Amino acid sequence: MPDADLAVNCAAFTHADIAERERELCRSINATGAGNVAAACARRGIALFHLSTDYIFDGRKGAPYMEDDPSAPLNFYGISKREGEERALAAGGTVTVVRTQSLFGIHGSNFVRAILGQLEKGKVPLKVVSDQISSPTYTRHLAEALLDLASARPTPAIVHAAASGCCSWWEFAKAIVERVRPGVEVLQRNTAEMNYPALRPSYSVLDTTLLSTLIGRKLPNWREGLDAYLAEEPLAAAVRNA
Numbered sequence: 001m002p003d004a005d006l007a008v009n010c011a012a013f014t015h016a017d018i019a020e021r022e023r024e025l026c027r028s029i030n031a032t033g034a035g036n037v038a039a040a041c042a043r044r045g046i047a048l049f050h051l052s053t054d055y056i057f058d059g060r061k062g063a064p065y066m067e068d069d070p071s072a073p074l075n076f077y078g079i080s081k082r083e084g085e086e087r088a089l090a091a092g093g094t095v096t097v098v099r100t101q102s103l104f105g106i107h108g109s110n111f112v113r114a115i116l117g118q119l120e121k122g123k124v125p126l127k128v129v130s131d132q133i134s135s136p137t138y139t140r141h142l143a144e145a146l147l148d149l150a151s152a153r154p155t156p157a158i159v160h161a162a163a164s165g166c167c168s169w170w171e172f173a174k175a176i177v178e179r180v181r182p183g184v185e186v187l188q189r190n191t192a193e194m195n196y197p198a199l200r201p202s203y204s205v206l207d208t209t210l211l212s213t214l215i216g217r218k219l220p221n222w223r224e225g226l227d228a229y230l231a232e233e234p235l236a237a238a239v240r241n242a
């Protein structure tokens, strides 16, 4: 008997810009480490969900990405995550690569908390890029979907899991502001102006039809995710009441 039914590998080197200069460390965690975890699970007979990313795509398709669309990462983080997918799938166990995107949740840093932090410090007007489109996904909604996926059959090798709907980071920031500090101006910026060390895909929406078929439902819309997150985020209440 295995000592667990399922492992979920969320560990990663996730800072895309720092990854450009910390390539060895990034690759050791996202590729070698991913393969090691998958091999350990395979030895013990433990099924594995390996978390991966929309950043394995270049964003040039102009339509939501399917699981079998060719990958073409634009930055080293994406390259390392693609290698991690390959190593996890080659480890010989029961592995599902779960690609997700633009996560926000109560633990750790995320875009929503960054916007709330700027509002709290009075750093307005906000300036946010409007030429990157994705589906911001609330981690609780993702976790609930993964629990449902754990009992779904057949077990897919790769599945896309993200919120319904899509928006730019600018639209997302506007939605945050409307909910906590209406009236604050949100200015649009182009990604090129930001001079990020890592290139980013301009349109990396994931097609989630396979997941919906497997678990019998879509993930909630990103706006529902945002409302649910703000209801449990203490900083949102602080910004509203300031």
Ligand SMILES: NC(=O)c1ccc[n+]([C@@H]2O[C@H](COP(=O)([O-])OP(=O)(O)OC[C@H]3O[C@@H](n4cnc5c(N)ncnc54)[C@H](OP(=O)(O)O)[C@@H]3O)[C@@H](O)[C@H]2O)c1
Binding pocket: 009, 010, 011, 012, 013, 014, 015, 029, 033, 051, 052, 053, 054, 081, 100, 101, 102, 103, 104, 108, 109
């Ligand atoms: N955030 C997103 O928007 C996003 C989008 C698409 C896909 N993903 C994927 O989703 C997963 C989770 O992302 P996240 O944003 O939640 O990441 P995160 O907040 O950066 O957390 C990464 C976790 O990995 C752990 N970790 C890093 N290096 C490790 C090592 N060598 N050994 C053990 N643990 C290590 C970190 O531990 P410490 O806290 O101890 O450092 C941390 O708990 C990742 O696979 C990521 O690629 C994330």
